[in-house]
Amino acid sequence: MTQPPAPQPGPELDGLPSLEDLLAAAHVVDLPMRVRFRGVLRREVVLLRGPLGWAEWAPFVEYDDRDAARWLAAAVELGWRGLPDPVRTEVGVNATVPAVGPADVAGVLARFPGCRTVKVKVAEGGEELTDDLARVAEVRRVAGPGARVRVDANGAWDVEQARAALRRLARHDLEYAEQPCATVEELAALRVALARDGTDVPVAADESVRRAEDPLRVAREEAADLVVVKVAPLGGVARALAVVQACGLPAVVSSALDTSVGLAAGVALAAALPRLDHDCGLGTAALLAADVVPEPLLPVGGRLTTARADTARSAVDPALLAAYRAPAERERWWRDRLGRAHAVLAGTRGRDRRTGGV
Template identity: 40%
Template sequence: MKELIDFDGALVFAVQARATYPGFPACEGMLIEGPQAWGEFCPPAGSDDLTAARWLTAAVEGGTVGWPDAVRGRVPIAVAVPAVDPDEAGAIVAAGGCRSADVRVTGGPDDAARLAAVRAALGADGAIRAVVQGTWDVDTAVAAIPVLAAAAGGLQFVQHPCGTGAELAAVRRRVEVPIAVDVAALDAGSPALAEIADVVVLTVGPLGGVRRALRIAERCDLPCLVAAAAGAGETSIGLAGGLALAGALPDLPFACGLGTVVALAGDVVSAGRALIPADGHLPVAPMAPGPDAERVAELAVADPEQVAVWRRRLSAARELL
């Protein structure tokens, strides 16, 4: 199957993050054409070769073997709210049209006010999730979570408040708010998922593709949702894999964190194919949207050294497929 993929013609691109979305990463990677569709290879900087190989497996899956059959035609999306001042946060939610919000919290003085502003914009029946991404220790998390829940008028869950599985288990025992865990971010010695998580967050690139992530969901016996990968920006081509996974999950009790393309200053697809939520949802498609030639030309990386770095990363990852 690898012989059918145009690795040599892979396009290196870079898209900056919007300044209005602090904490959200830029997207740099390669667009790879397979016999059926395009894929996006964008492992975070500093990833080892094994991690990059999982990202590459995910990138070529849709364009070769294809994605699993969907059981739903569209997926509910949570609006991404960066760590901005409360007025900006409320405006982002009001403009997004989503009934759920993933709100970045940093431990700063504006966290509670930001959550309160999001609640005001969503209304009483909206769902708010606090996204921490592993930056707190146990005591900080245990102290902060009830305060944040009160400010938000209730939290659906807190996502990955601590960095290790042991810390997550300790926090979960001491707070009432459900804990969502990004399974791809767990350390090797983590306790069983049932001990550390009420909700499992699945990310396609780091887990090695839609099928591999789907198998994790089938085995874990916990409610799951799909999100964009932490620490890596993804364009609409990359995020399409997350939608394929969300579309294939037997049950999807939560909105998914796949509305992050708005945090990028551009996209590699045409405006009509960009994955911007409408009515709080995104469609599930059998393949990723194809790149727009004009937009790719604008976002292409011209620096020969940077292109060479990506070609070396791709070559090393290919050796492990």
Template identity: 30%
Template sequence: MEILEKNKALQDIKTFRVDLNQPMKNNFYREGVLINGEYGWAEFAPFPHHSVEHSSRWLQSALEMAWTKLPEPKLTKVKTNAIAVSDDLENVIEAVNKSGCKTLKIKLSGKNIDQEVSNLREISVNIQNIKFRIDFNGELTLDDAVSFSNKSEGLPIEYIEQPCKTLKEIKELKQKIKTPIGIDESFRLVKDILNEDFIHEILESCDYLIVKVIPIGGITRFLKLRDLLVPRFNRIVISGSMDTS
């Protein structure tokens, strides 16, 4: 990407705030900055809890989108999942059916595992051929993660995403359960995601790697990561980051 002076790169910006239809983990809105560049508008909206270091990656991605001619897309259609955060099962089932998606990403807290498993069973009964991607955002203890895996046996779970907070816990968990594991934060929030030793450690610890392109620094950085991953690992899930665009 061309090195730009700040007064040029940020010469045309607008702030925004968009209310969410449903709160997500006490987030009721998304806010950020829109940057207008040579190749169109881009969005800079890091999560509020992110450090300056992590937020700088979001900015790198936004500047790249606004000021860089990126490769042409090779696909006109991509498969996606529905997402649910509500405890209202009727609303969840209705929303998934309207979306036409056959995969549902659902964020759970692990505070009441029996009830959460019961809810998943009800959803699976009401939506034929549904698959679940369960995201705990690191909320579970190791024991709770094992308990969830045992109690949810038989459910159509593609993977549980970031079940525990630390990579050490996830490594141990992988030895204890059959449910596939996806890793997000333990990968995305490290200092250098392109470190080959770290990548090797991550791939030994998970069955799926969830990659959020904007928070890791943009398309160019993702393509470098892809080149390191694909020869040995292809279960990569490209995920959004609550982006408005």
């Protein structure tokens, strides 16, 4: 099917596109998932066709308008402003195992052929530590002794729970634990406790960076060994690069359960980082049962390339947009939300201009 004509670059490239332009460029889709992830079985996403290509705006439904505005800034960068130049053309990718039972682990890992690193969700609501131990043990068994295994608790533990859980999970040779506790203070206390216990599990900060008013605090307070950065929550590739540089910590790039369009922005960030020591969480298209491109951006041999990411951004299929178009009431909800996020972002840009900020 023929692609609709793209908007032409105009004066708005130096600023924020008008709300009218964004609404005219918006396509709201509702995509099924293969497994439950972050408590959802369907992922609602807004695709925006800008002058420089397709962009994605999909803040999780529980996020407030300020969070949603940061995600919108990332979409505007992708579709209207452009991305920084890469310093590498390939990025290693980790497999992602949701909170499934041990019997399902092998099937999930089979969707990530060639990946040498596995991230395992733990501390899911309604489950016990024994469930986490069984899942991680099965991941280690299936992936083998040479694989890197990391766990992600999404801030669900307090310090003592994290201390006890990681002491037991450490037997499976963890690469690191992502956001084991919710607050910066807890992460800092946990790092001290793990050192005292002799538990050799590095701590990574995710939510404490991407959802924080002060994303550099984790570095100042020595609350993490590395940071996990995501393009959309931080407001775009350029801002994420600045945050990583200011933190001075090793970084891992991860997705926010994006379509292939959003994942392409994640690849752009990972490709532009001056230092990249870890595989990145950019293989999550495998968790979607449908995408907006005919050939989803999935790792080959455990890697993604900038060339394939660029292709994915240009390959959005109008037939798929139509097939997975969100119901009318959800489309109205997202369009209303887009208006609110645009108002927040416009206000922020106005204050920045008055104060000389960027």
